[in-house]
Amino acid sequence: MNLDELFNVNSVCLVGASREEGKVGNVVLKNLKKNFKGEIILVHPVADEIEGIRCHKSIDSIPHPVDLGVVSLPSVKALEAVSELAEKGCKICIPVAGGFGEQGEEGKKLEEKMREISDRSGTRIIGPNCVGVIIPRIGLNTALTSGDKSEFPSDGPIGFVSQSGALGLLAMDEFTDSGIRFSSFVSLGNEIDVDETEMVRALERDGQTKSIALYLEKISEIDEFLKACRSASEKKGIVVLKGGQTESGNRATSLHTGSLLKTSFSLRGIFRQNGIIQASNEIELIDFAWALSSAKPVRGRKVAVVSSAGGVGVIATDILEMQGFKVNRTSDQLAGKIKSMISQIGSPFNPIDMTAEATNIQYENVIREIDKSGEFDSILAFVLFQTFGVTEDIIDFLDRFNRTSSVPIVVGMIGGQYSREIFRKMTQRGIPVFPSIHRAVGALSALYERGEFLRRFER
């Protein structure tokens, strides 16, 4: 069956629901109930209802078809449930419990049997030993974390695939809080059927996904994976965080997800050739994916830096130049125009320092003038809201400029609660904004790498 059905699930059957607070079967049920827009069906051998939802005694006794089966039962029982769900024509099954291949030979045999069920029936299986999926557009959440302790993300452009359920959920929680939105989160677990390659293909086809972020510890079939990325990356940005690149890290992945990847070759080079941008930590993974989905690719190294704080311009310039960008001086003509627009004590050369006297209209005028000049390949604008002249009214302009300008823009911010609230409004509007100097520069680097990759197809 088609994995794409995941984005359109209308009914979920939970096998192994529990009424006991804190138990996996209870946590999953509460998370499912909280936002899911479709029907929830429970299966329980004795209970009549749990959390206000009627229970069926068996899978067999459910009178209608089921799109998705979530199985929260220990390994042997999970296998039985998956088998029954498959017989019923269930499209996708997610066994969330562990106790399979990661536990040794017995578990591997169970996995083999589960794989056979999938092959025979066509039911797709995500997992086992995973936290499952989150599909914001339909409110689907099969995860195990406490819903009271983390936020449910809004529908958005980033497709997130992780070989560590916990790492994925932690990163989602952090970025959801700053307004970053996701088309999907898929925890792959032991990958007896659906793997990273197939998820890349499914996310390539999904219209709402604009960039793909993957946390990977193993890559089952590297050639197939690269081929899938190569194809997807013609349309969408792909970012990979590869866990286990050092000797001790690799030892750790073998204990965590049960497999080793020999990385004697240079991953970075192979990744780059296939349109994959490498992240070095969980923040870069989502930052880069956000940049790739919200900003235009950058086609050259010349950056105009605009700021209302001289020191911010200086540090941004240092970091940019250290990463191979050029913060070259504005032409006399452009400098003259900018000089007439900003405070007398500001600097119209690059980095452009509008000083604390900067206003929304100054930001707008300067940014537009840079765009018109054609002197730069991108604009890095630090919009700092702590002064009097800059207000959130500037969001409209930044949104419009980001969508219509000829030069790509990345916005940087620094600050506490007041800033963070505006930050969230910006991400919700789809503005490529980042909360520190080096993270803003990092985003620009990812956009430059994307621009370089796309250039190949234009020759």
Place this chain on the structure above:
Amino acid sequence: MNLDELFNVNSVCLVGASREEGKVGNVVLKNLKKNFKGEIILVHPVADEIEGIRCHKSIDSIPHPVDLGVVSLPSVKALEAVSELAEKGCKICIPVAGGFGEQGEEGKKLEEKMREISDRSGTRIIGPNCVGVIIPRIGLNTALTSGDKSEFPSDGPIGFVSQSGALGLLAMDEFTDSGIRFSSFVSLGNEIDVDETEMVRALERDGQTKSIALYLEKISEIDEFLKACRSASEKKGIVVLKGGQTESGNRATSLHTGSLLKTSFSLRGIFRQNGIIQASNEIELIDFAWALSSAKPVRGRKVAVVSSAGGVGVIATDILEMQGFKVNRTSDQLAGKIKSMISQIGSPFNPIDMTAEATNIQYENVIREIDKSGEFDSILAFVLFQTFGVTEDIIDFLDRFNRTSSVPIVVGMIGGQYSREIFRKMTQRGIPVFPSIHRAVGALSALYERGEFLRRFER
């Protein structure tokens, strides 16, 4: 006069207060009023009162002595006011306005005259062309940012000195929001009297300052500065972010703070020899200072990584090993002990993965066991609150352990609003906690550099 008086200011005289919303003289007054615990005296030629505070017609007519004079007047008038304040025996003067050396020859002459006043009278001058100072312990704030848009920091261990007022205020705002506390913030401006070297000496003497963070674009007398740092660093950690290290960055600093520093020599080496730890952006600057003031120095490269999320342990291990740390395997004996303490599906080897089943008591037991074993030089513990078994009750243990253990600990967290609230509680308690994997590892690197430096004195 002694610069140390800055920490004990009892009365502030503001010359140039304004009742007009948004004007510098009004913003400064409001910020002064908001938290200052001493007396505020206003001088205004015509107004009887502003913002409810009675005004004196002239400095001369103030009937009692004044500790600190804040002068918010344009250059020529600022010079007059500073002269009168000095005559009155004012201990420290802060002319906040620009229009001096950074504006050319005329301004330089004014600076020369102001310096003469300082030399003759002994009145210390911070600035001009600066946002002044923030001293949380006495509620003093002479800064220009809107108090509604940024938070006032609490008293704490970090002494922060900046040659960019805006950059400093932005970073303060961000870190104050996450509960990081400061003993002082000083914006140096044009440094006609008080400079970075003298501030290092003053902060060395200040009992409440445990680490010193400096954002520098120029270093007036490099030998003196290094000598001061060398002395202070025997007792306190020092972190420097040097703006203008690249060619374009250096061009930018010459426009921003009006001076060039030739950096043909390796700053990093010279800094390191004198106990200065280098930061490469505003986040590292304060992160490192926070680490140095809240955690013990790290005396070796062997790190135990503890986590309840396998992927987090894997990435931490990769980053640590890439930075020269060793995440070596636990001994069989230690592994055996840890295995009996954690979930059956966890891993007792290093990185130690307690899985999502981790509880407060498991964290405590494992961390204590690592300390006892003597196998590691530091512990990097990712305490992830999104699961059921981990609650904020663990803060007590972490606080106690941080103060009493033989092995230094650094705590990492990842997450949204719920996590951030607990994060704030931890920083308020003085726990060295950092909000991402690479920032936690960065903190550990700074602590290791500090440990290496201190080792010299122990031989």
